[in-house]
Amino acid sequence: MSKVIVLTGASAGIGAVLAKQLAARGDALMLAARSADKLRLVARSCGREAYFFSTDVTRRQDVNRLRDEALRTFEHVDVWINNAGRGISRPVLDLTDEDFDEMMAVNVKSALYGAQAILPHFKERGEGHLINVSSFLGRVPLVTFRSAYNAAKSALNALTANLRMDLRAGYPNIHVSLVMPGAVSTEFAGNVLHGVPGTRAAGSNVQTPEEVAAAIVDLIDHPSAEIYTNPDTQLEQVKRYYADVAAFEDALGQLGDKP
Numbered sequence: 308m309s310k311v312i313v314l315t316g317a318s319a320g321i322g323a324v325l326a327k328q329l330a331a332r333g334d335a336l337m338l339a340a341r342s343a344d345k346l347r348l349v350a351r352s353c354g355r356e357a358y359f360f361s362t363d364v365t366r367r368q369d370v371n372r373l374r375d376e377a378l379r380t381f382e383h384v385d386v387w388i389n390n391a392g393r394g395i396s397r398p399v400l401d402l403t404d405e406d407f408d409e410m411m412a413v414n415v416k417s418a419l420y421g422a423q424a425i426l427p428h429f430k431e432r433g434e435g436h437l438i439n440v441s442s443f444l445g446r447v448p449l450v451t452f453r454s455a456y457n458a459a460k461s462a463l464n465a466l467t468a469n470l471r472m473d474l475r476a477g478y479p480n481i482h483v484s485l486v487m488p489g490a491v492s493t494e495f496a497g498n499v500l501h502g503v504p505g506t507r508a509a510g511s512n513v514q515t516p517e518e519v520a521a522a523i524v525d526l527i528d529h530p531s532a533e534i535y536t537n538p539d540t541q542l543e544q545v546k547r548y549y550a551d552v553a554a555f556e557d558a559l560g561q562l563g564d565k566p
C-alpha cells in the first residue's frame with residue numbers, strides 16, 4: 308500500500324535517489340532540504356504526488372513547519388525519514404567549538420527535532436515509522452578525520468535506541484529504525500566541513516546511493532530496529548571491533564599513515 312513519507316536531505320545524494328524509488332512505487336512525498344531549486348527538480352522527476360518544502364533541519368521552527376506542511380497536504384504521515392546530514396574533515400585535537408556545534412546540529416539535533424515534531428501525530432494515530440539515517444562510523448569509528456561526525460552519529464544511534472525503547476510498550480505499532488551506511492558514492496565527501504570540494508567516496512566497499520536507497524525502501528516494508536546497508540562487510544567489522552577494540556585499532560593503524 309502506498310504511504311505518505313516525509314524525507315529530509317532530499318535535494319541530493321541518497322535522499323534524491325530514495326525519493327525517486329519511493330515515487331516509482333506510488334508513495335506520496337514531502338521532500339525537504341535547504342535548496343529549493345534542487346528540490347524542485349527532484350520533485351518534478353518524482354511525479355504528481357511529490358511536494359517539497361525548503362527546510363533547514365538545524366532550525367526547530369523549520370522542522371515544525373515541515374511537519375505542518377506535510378499534514379496540511381496529506382492529512383497524515385506514515386513515515387518520517389531524518390536523512391539530512393553532513394561530515395567533517397578534522398581530527399579531534401583540531402576541533403573548534405563551531406565545528407562540534409555544527410556536527411551536532413546537522414546530524415543529531417536535526418533528527419531530534421524531526422522525532423519531536425512527528426511523534427505526537429504518530430501517537431495519536433497509534434502507528435508510524437521514524438527512520439534515522441546514521442553512519443557505520445557512529446558504530447565503529449574507523450576514520451579519525453571524521454571525528455566529530457562519528458561522535459554525532461554515535462549520539463544519534465543512542466537517541467534512536469532510547470526513543471525506540473520508550474515507545475515499545477505503549478506504542479507497539481510505532482517503529483523507530485536506524486540506518487547505517489558505509490561509504491556511499493554521493494557528493495557527501497565533497498560537502499564535508501573543511502573538506503575538499505568535489506571529492507567522492509572511492510574504494511572496493513563503496514555502495515551506490517541506489518543500493519542504500521533500496522535498503523531503506525526494504526526497511527519501510529519490513530521495519531526493524533536497525534540495518535547495515537552493506538551487512539556482508541559491516542557485520543564482520545562490528546564483531547571484530549567489539550570483541551577487542553585495541554586489537555582492531557592496532558590493525559587499522561598498520562593500514563594508516565605513520566607519524
Ligand code: NJP
Nearest residue numbers: 316318319320321340341342363364392442488491493495
Ligand atoms: O550526502 P549529500 P548523502 N538542512 O551531501 C541536505 C549519511 N551517510 O546523501 O540543504 C536541510 O549528497 C542537503 O541538501 P541542501 C549522511 O550522514 C552518508 O550521502 O539542499 N538539509 C542534501 O540533500 C547523511 O545523513 C555516507 O544542501 C540539509 C543532503 O542533506 C545521509 O547519509 C556515509 C542540511 C546531503 O546530501 C545522506 O548523505 C554514511 C540542513 N542544514 C552515512 N544540511 C556517504 N555518502 O558516504 C545538509 O555512513 N542537508
